Amino acid sequence: MKRLRLIGVLAWLLGSLAGCDRETRQFETPPHDASAAHATATSVLAPGPYPPAASTPASAASAAPPQQRVDHPYEDNAYAVSQGKRLFRWYNCSGCHGNGGGNMGPPLMDDKWIYGSAPQQIVDTILHGRPNGMPAFAGRIPEDQVWQIAAYVRSMSGQLRFDVEPSRSDSLSPGEPEQRRSPEHPKAVAEH
């Protein structure tokens, strides 16, 4: 019995080691290449001959968004997700997405994802924009910050680990913290 308890404690200690990465703060991110010109594609339609001979990276990303889920290190890091939450406020995403509840833009905390719920798809949405209003932020927001914002956007509907999602907000009327929301199960919806 004593031995069982010891093994249990040891297993618990080992398990808690896995949580160490949750708060790692990586400050030196790859510098943002601010000089490069970014093509912005919001649609597969492009001027020129069809089919396009060699598509640009941007239009390729838009035409064939990667369907598989890309696990990104930021999704295991509570600090990066909270940075994403700060940037969501700084860059006024709430101006259209209303703290994730949606307004002019679609809500981000439900289970409907017009352009996909994978991290890479959200990053593409932010970088290259989408039809009917989503602006392109390529060249305006550094790419690692876009990944942080994407991780935060996914935390809004409970797609991240419980202990990584942001808890109580600092604001006076914070609403239910991301951490306490029940996870949604994303489903793609037809574009309207």
Added chain:
Amino acid sequence: MSALQDSLHTFGPQAGHILDLWRLTLLICTAVFTLVLLGFLYAIWRAPKAGPHTPPDLGAFEHSEPTLQRNVIAAVIVSAALLLVLVGASVWTDRVLAQMSLRDALHVQVTAHQWWWEIQYDDAQPARVFTTANELHVPVGRPVVLTLKSDDVIHSFWVPNLAGKKDLIPGRTAQMQFRADKAGVYRGQCAEFCGYQHAWMAFLVVADEPSRYEAWAAGQRQAPPPPADPVAARGMRIFLGSTCVMCHNIAGTDASARKAPDLSHLGSRQTLAAGALPNNAEKLAAWIAEPQKIKPGVNMPAHAFAPDDLHALVVYLESLK
């Protein structure tokens, strides 16, 4: 950069009153400490020379010692009186600090951010309000009323040469007032631990003659002229076409974000990055390219501009006087 930061050399009435209180406290405490030490040494010196076989002295249980009793009572009364003097001096200092005349005061809002200071000069006419960062200019001899706010965590505003500390607490508004009586540059510092770069959250208070202050304020109210130099003009296009505009403001351009220090007159400031660097082209280029090397954890991301783009950007920013 070589600004004074010393609470024992005061250049305004507020810091002066605090220094007086400090001196009184130091004087009383030193005197009491010296007397206690002398009494202690005297007691050791006159200790009864007892051997191992001397019977214990139980005299105090049998007859009273009126002299000793009187001495102890007198010491307790003097200690209590001295403590009351200190309490009285504290209360009096606080009243004097609060009673500084505020006639014709300059009103300034200071908002603390991780890790820099936003400084907004209020005015009855909205068009005359202007914003700057990390450098507070005040006219000599005129009272200044600061409205203190915080954007994120608790910070504390402290210019030792001019006034005491005051905390900036998120969701609350604090006020403090001070006056600078001598022209000079005084260094201020965040005095409440606020995260990684708390130590590099400094600012300068530049106290100028009123005429010089007015000239400076008039310059700050004007939007900087569009750059005439072609390199600076290119720098402006780079600024407006990259990530800079997402957080920074430059009056007279499309850059109007308010999340990072206002750069409208960056070239006229003495320091960069809240006192971390002297303001020159070389340091500015280093700061833009690798801010995380200079202030790890700062909210400014690194930028890989091509060398000539970076040069143009720096020329433009330094031209904003």
